[in-house]
Amino acid sequence: MLQMEEAVDLLCAQVQTIQETEEVELLAALGRLLGEDCVAQQDQPPFPRSPLDGYAVRGADTASASPEHPVRLRVVGKLFAGGMFDGTVGPGEAVRIMTGAPIPKGADTVIRQEDTDYGIEAVFLYSSSLPYQNYCPAGEDYKKGDILLEKGTVLNGAAVSVLAGAGRQRVRVLRRPRIAVISTGDEVLQPGTPLTAGKIYDSNRFYVTSRLMELNCPPVASLHCGDDAEALAEEIRRLAPSTELILTIGGVSVGEKDILHRTLELLGAERLFWRLAVKPGSPTLAARFGSTLLLCLSGNPFGAAVHFELLARPVLARLTGNPRLTMKRERKLLRDGYPKGAKMRRFLRGCVQGDAVRLAQGNQAAGALSAMAHADCLLELPAQPTGFPAGKEVWVYLL
C-alpha cells in the first residue's frame, strides 16, 4: 500500500501554485497572500519630523546653552503635526514645534520643551543639542522604492498596517484556491432535520468545511449528495470547471454502496491512488478529472479528519504557495501507551504538554469524533504488532 509521503507527492504534483491576483479593500486582505511586491511610493516618514514637543533650531546656536547660561532665540513660528512652516529657520531663530510636525528648513535639531522656558515671542534654551539629534530623518522607517512586503507574504495585522502607512487603500492579493466539499451517504442527514432510524448527522462536511475556513481557504461550495453515483458524477462535472480541488467524504471502501469507484468511472477520471498505509481512514482515493484534483476521504469521521490534515493541507500549501498550511511536526515523548497494534502507521489524537504529548481524553475510536475537539495535535504510532508502550518518542503533528 502507498505510504502517506508518496501520496502527498503524487497529489502535490497534480496542482500548481495559483498565480492569479485580485484587488481587494485593505482590511479584506487580512489573512490573504500579497499578490505583488509592495514598493514604497514615498519615504516614511515623508519628511524629517520632530520626535518630541519643543523648539526646532540650528544645533550650532545651542552649543553654549545650559541652565546657568541659557541661549535666547527668537521664535519665528509655531508648528503642529500636519502643518508646514513656509520659511527657513535662520541663525538665532527657533520654531515652536510639536511631535510629528515636519522640522522646518534651516533647523537641524529640536530642543525639548522641558529644557526651555516655553517662550512665545522668544525662548530661553537650557540645554544644547548636536545637529540631527532629536531629529527623525525622512525615510527613517523606509525609503521610496524599498520593497516593504514581498509577493506571497501572509498579510497579518502588522502587514496590513504597514500597507496602510504606505497609503494603500486597496491591495492586490493572490486568488484563493477554489475548493468544493461534498459529503456522501444515504445515512447522512443534515443538522437541524429530525433524526430518523438508521441515520446519523453529517459531521464530516462540517469538519472539512470549517477547517478550510480556519486555514483561510473557505470552500466555494459545500453540499451533500446521496449514494447515487450518477448524481454525484453530475455534481462533480458541474463543479470541476470552476474548482482546483474537490474534497468528497464517504463511499471509498469496498462495499456495494461505495459509489466513488463507479463515480470516477462515469466521469472517466484518472485514478491516482486508492488506499494508503495509514490508520484510520486508509481507503482514501484520489483522482484527476480535467484540471481538477479529486481527493475522496473515507466516511469514518476521524479517518476523514486525519487524511484531511495529512493530505489536503499539503495540497493547500502548494495551491496557495503558503508552506505554513502544511502541519509542522516534532518529536515528543508519548506519556501514554496504546494497546492496539496495527500493520500500518496509526494516528491518534493528542494534547501537547511541553516536550511530551498525551492521548486526548475521550474515545480514540476511528468512528468517534468528539475527542478531536479537545486535541491540539495528531500523533503517529509506527506499524507494530502488539501495541505501543508508554514513554517512547513519537512524531507529533501540530493541528
Added chain:
Amino acid sequence: MLQMEEAVDLLCAQVQTIQETEEVELLAALGRLLGEDCVAQQDQPPFPRSPLDGYAVRGADTASASPEHPVRLRVVGKLFAGGMFDGTVGPGEAVRIMTGAPIPKGADTVIRQEDTDYGIEAVFLYSSSLPYQNYCPAGEDYKKGDILLEKGTVLNGAAVSVLAGAGRQRVRVLRRPRIAVISTGDEVLQPGTPLTAGKIYDSNRFYVTSRLMELNCPPVASLHCGDDAEALAEEIRRLAPSTELILTIGGVSVGEKDILHRTLELLGAERLFWRLAVKPGSPTLAARFGSTLLLCLSGNPFGAAVHFELLARPVLARLTGNPRLTMKRERKLLRDGYPKGAKMRRFLRGCVQGDAVRLAQGNQAAGALSAMAHADCLLELPAQPTGFPAGKEVWVYLL
C-alpha cells in the same frame, strides 16, 4: 510611574466578562465562544452499527467456522447504511450488511465479507467471531445527556463538526465585545487619499482594527477624528452607550494638540492612569466613561502596537472570558545586543529561533512600524542605563 502589570490589573478590574449570548448558524460560530453547555440529545452513534462490510450474525452461530469447515447461514436480508432491518436475526440466519448500517436485532457481530463466499441466498462463513466483536455499540462516541462541549469553549473546526454530528444547525455563542477604534491627529490622512505636505498616512487605526479582527473581536466602529477635543468627545459620547471598550490612538502626550486630556475633561470621564514605565508608547492614558473603558494609546506607531498587545489584549481576554487572548510569555536567550539604555523597561520586535530570540530585521525605532510585519514576538529589555549585551535571557511575548 505605573508598571505595566499594575495597569493591566486596573484595566481588567473595570470590565466584566460578557455573559449575554446570541444564536448563530453553525458555520458562523467558528472561532466564537460557546454560550451554553452543549448536551447530547441522543447517543452517538444512535444505534449499534457495523464497522465493516459483511454479514450480521449471531456470534454463537460462527463458533466453529474456519476455512476448512465453513458455517452456512441463510441470508434473510440486506442492509445499507441509512437503512433498517425490521425483523430479528434468528439462529442460522444472517443479514448482508454494509459499513455504517444498524446491526439488526438478534445479531451481535459482523463477519467481514472477505471471510465469506459473498453468498446471496445463503452464505458460507470462513471465520468465527465473538459477540460484540466487529460491533460499534450505540453511544460508542458519547451518550445522550453527555456534555459534549462546555460553555466558553472556543469553537474551532473540530468543535463545529462535533456540534454538527450532534444535530445542531444553530448554536448559542457568547456575544462578542463591542469595541470602537478612533485614530486622532490632523497630520493623519486616510490611505487612498493624496499625500500632502506635512501629513502621514493612518497606520495605527489599521493596526488596531486588523489585530482586533485577528483576535476574533472585530470592532463595531473604526474611524478617524482630527485634533478637535469637542468633536472627539462627541464621537465618544455617541459610541460609548453601545461599546464596552473604546481604543483611541494619538494625542496623549504633553503637547498643545494632545487633545485627549481635554477630551476626558469635556466628557467628565474618570481618569484611571496616565503614563506607564514602558518604552515605547509610555504616555498611554486610560479612563472610564459611564460603563465604557477608554484606552488611549500613543500615536507613535510601535508604541501603540506594544501597548495594544500588552494592555488591550488582557482586557479582551477578560471581556470574552478567553484567557488565550493574552500574550503567552517565555524566557529566551537574546542573541543580539541593544545599544540604548533606558530608565524603564523597553520592548523591541523579535523573531523566535527555537530557545533563542533575535531582534527583528529593520528599524527598531519607535516611529518605525515596518519591522513589525516581520516580527513574531515582542521582547522585553529591563531598565538599565547603558544598553543591553548580547547573550542574555529576556522575556519574550509571543504575538
